[in-house]
Every structure is written in structure tokens, then in C-alpha cells.
Amino acid sequence: xxxxxxxxxxxxxxxxxxxxxxxxxxxxxxxxxxxxxxxxxxxxxxxxxxxxxxxxxxxxxxxxxxxxxxxxxxxxxxxxxxxxxxxxxxxxxxxxxxxxxxxxxxxxxxxxxxxxxxxxxxxxxxxxxxxxxxxxxxxxxxxxxxxxxxxxxxxxxxxxxxxxxxxxxxxxxxxxxxxxxxxxxxxxxxxxxxxxxxxxxxxxxxxxxxxxxxxxxxxxxxxxxxxxxxxxxxxxxxxxxxxxx
Numbered sequence: 001x002x003x004x005x006x007x008x009x010x011x012x013x014x015x016x017x018x019x020x021x022x023x024x025x026x027x028x029x030x031x032x033x034x035x036x037x038x039x040x041x042x043x044x045x046x047x048x049x050x051x052x053x054x055x056x057x058x059x060x061x062x063x064x065x066x067x068x069x070x071x072x073x074x075x076x077x078x079x080x081x082x083x084x085x086x087x088x089x090x091x092x093x094x095x096x097x098x099x100x101x102x103x104x105x106x107x108x109x110x111x112x113x114x115x116x117x118x119x120x121x122x123x124x125x126x127x128x129x130x131x132x133x134x135x136x137x138x139x140x141x142x143x144x145x146x147x148x149x150x151x152x153x154x155x156x157x158x159x160x161x162x163x164x165x166x167x168x169x170x171x172x173x174x175x176x177x178x179x180x181x182x183x184x185x186x187x188x189x190x191x192x193x194x195x196x197x198x199x200x201x202x203x204x205x206x207x208x209x210x211x212x213x214x215x216x217x218x219x220x221x222x223x224x225x226x227x228x229x230x231x232x233x234x235x236x237x238x239x240x241x242x243x244x245x
Contacts, residue, residue, distance in 0.1 A: 001098070002073075002074040002075055002097045002098065003028040003029065003072065003073040003074050003075070004026075004027045004028050004029070004073050004074070004075050004076075004077060004093070004094070004097060005027065005028065005029040005030075005031060005071040005072060005073030005075070005076050005077070005131070006024040006027040006029070006030045006031070006076075006077045006078075006079060007031045007033065007064060007067045007068065007071065007076060007077070007078050007079075008020060008021070008024075008030070008031070008032050008033070008045075008049075008078075008079055008080065008081060009032075009033050009034075009035070009060070009063050009064060009067070009080065009081075010032055010033070010034045010035070010037060010041050010045065010081050011034065011035040011036075011037050011041070011057065012037045012038060012039045012041060013037070013039075013041050013081035013082070014037075014039040014040040014041050014044060016081040016082045016160065017032075017041055017044050017045060017081045018044050018048070019084060020079060020080070020081045020082070020083060020084060021044070021045070021047075021048040021049065022048075023084045023085040023086075023090075024077070024079065024085050025048070026090050026094065027073075027077065028073055029050045029051070029071065029072055029073050030048065030049045030050045030051075031049060031050065031051045031052075031053065031067050031070055031071060032045040032049040032051070032052050032053065033053045033054075033055060033063055033064070033066060033067035034052065034053065034054045034055075035054075035055065035056065035057035035063065036054055036056065036057075041081075042054070051070055053066070053067060053070060059138075059139035059142075059178075060136070060138075060139060060142040061136035061137055061138055061139060061142040062136075064078065064136045064142065064144075065135055065136050068131070068134060068135065068136075071131055073131060074097070074130065074131060075097045075128065075129065075130055075131065076128070076129055076130075076131050076134055077093065077127060077128050078127050078144065079127065079157070080159075082159065082160045082161055083109070083157055083158065083159050083160070084157070084158040084159075084160070085157060085158075086155060086156070086157075086158060088155045089107070089153065089155035089156065089157060092153050092154060092155045093128060093153070096128070096153065097128075100130075101149075101151060102148055102149045102150055102151035103129065103130050103133075103146045103147045103148020103149060103150070104126050104128060104129040104130065104134075104144075104146035104148065104149075104150045104151075105126070105127070105128040105129075105150065105151050105152060105153050106124040106125055106126050106127070106150060106151070106152045106153070107124070107125060107127045107128065107152075107153050107155075107156070107157045108122055108123070108124050108152075108153075108156045108157070109122055109123050109124075109125060109156065109157050109159040110122040110156055110158075110159065111159050111161050111222070112158065112159060112160045112161065113161075113168075113218045113221070113222060114217065114218040114221070116215070116218060117158075118212070118215045118218055118219055118222060119215070120210055120211035120212050120213075120214045120215050120219060121206065121210065121212050121215060121219060121222050121223075122156075124152060126144045126146065126150060127144070127157070128153070129144060129146035130146060130147060130148070132147065133145075133146060133147035134146050134147075139178060139182060141175075141179075165221070165225075168225055169225060169228070172225060172226075172228060172229035172232065173229075173232060175229060175233075176229055176232035176233040176235075176236050177236055179233045180233050180234070180236035180237040180239075180240055181240065183233075183237050184237055184240040184241065188237065189237070189241065190234040190235070190237040190238045190241070194234040194237075195231060195234050195235070198230050198231075198234070199227040199228070199230040199231040200227065202223075202226050202227045202229075202230045203223050203224060203226070203227035206219075206222065206223035206226050206227075207219065207220060207223035
């Protein structure tokens with residue numbers, strides 16, 4: 001029988017981790033890779049995880065690739081501490097790895113914000129892959145690669161990503177610095193096009209093209225903050241090029 005390993009990266013996730021671990025208790029192996037949390041995350045992880053690893057954080061890909069090398073399962077499922085595997089998704093995952101048609105599978109993530117799931121603000125993300133040949137690239141919005149074709153599971157992963165408006169904005173601020181640094185290292189420049197057109201299009205894409213308006217005020221808020229995140233990325237790129245941080 002194929003074995004399943006779940007990998008969960010963490011940093012100060014004491015409020016969310018235990019529920020995430022409960023939701024993947026069906027896995028043959030659970031690996032938590034922690035960035036030296038200062039709260040009770042390590043204590044919680046050690047209760048339930050098969051392996052608890054700690055590594056100083058440098059980027060998201062390296063963190064997950066480090067844990068991937070420790071995995072022994074035939075298949076790997078990557079989840080974050082604020083995500084939950086439902087019973088229906090659990091059943092589909094176990095059935096899929098018994099008779100796989102692809103080397104990897106995307107899962108749909110409807111985001112939870114203002115006490116509701118935003119089904120028109122969701123992402124299809126590659127999360128379930130065969131261990132052999134799997135790896136991550138990229139430092140911020142890391143990309144998972146696998147061998148073979150990619151399919152999609154029918155059931156959704158619950159994602160409690162937005163822990164309030166302040167936290168949401170802070171997350172966008174943090175990502176903006178990472179992304180700006182990436183582009184700075186590649187010699188990229190920010191223009192008025194990046195400052196005006198790209199944030200506007202991000203809002204339009206999220207709120208109109210993806211149907212975010214159907215999610216009401218939460219959909220409007222998410223679209224606006226996402227546009228702000230794009231704007232911040234290019235402002236910070238300008239600052240980096242001027243030697244200001």
C-alpha cells in the first residue's frame with residue numbers, strides 16, 4: 001500500500017496547529033518543520049507529529065525541501081497550519097494514491113474571511129505529489145514541481161488564511177519585501193505602469209473577473225488588499241533601488 005507523508009511548515013502557529021494536525025491524523029507520517037517558534041508551537045507539534053524538525057528560515061522553498069528530504073512516504077501532502085483537510089478530502093486523497101492517474105494533484109482552496117468562505121476567491125494549488133522527483137523552487141510564492149502529469153481533486157481544502165484585517169495587511173507587507181528583493185536581485189525596475197496599472201488590474205481580476213463581487217464586502221476587502229500588496233511590492237522595489245529600506 002502506498003504511504004502518505006504530510007509536511008507542515010510552522011512559525012508561531014499555536015492557535016492553529018493542533019486542528020491542522022488532527023485533520024491529517026490519517027497520514028502514515030506527519031513532519032512539522034519549524035522556524036524556531038517562540039510560542040507553544042514546538043510543544044504542540046511534538047505531541048502529534050512523527051518528526052519534528054527545526055531549521056532557521058531563509059525562504060519557503062528551502063524550508064519545505066529540507067522537510068521533503070526527511071519524508072519516507074510514497075506520496076507527500078503539503079499543508080499549512082491554518083489549513084484543514086475535510087473528511088471528504090481525506091477519503092479522496094486515500095483513494096487517489098491507491099490508483100493514481102497523475103504524478104501530482106491540485107486542490108482548491110476557498111479562503112475564509114469575515115466568518116465566511118469566499119468561494120469566488122479561491123486558488124487551485126499543487127499540494128499532493130509523488131515523493132520521487134518532487135521539489136520546490138522560488139523564495140516567496142514557492143512553486144512545487146513533480147514528475148508526470150497533474151490532475152485536480154474534487155474536494156476542497158479549508159483555508160483560514162485571514163486572521164483579521166491587520167494580520168492580512170501585515171502578511172501582504174511581508175510578502176512585498178520578499179518579492180521586491182527578488183526583483184531587485186534580477187535587476188528589475190519599477191515604473192508608473194507597475195505602480196498604477198498592475199494594482200488596478202489585480203483588483204479588477206479579483207473582484208470582477210474571478211467573481212469576487214459575489215462574496216460581498218469580504219470579497220471587496222480581499223480584492224482591495226491584494227491590489228495594495230501589488231502596489232507595495234513596486235514601491236519597495238523603488239526604495240531598494242534607491243538604497244532605502
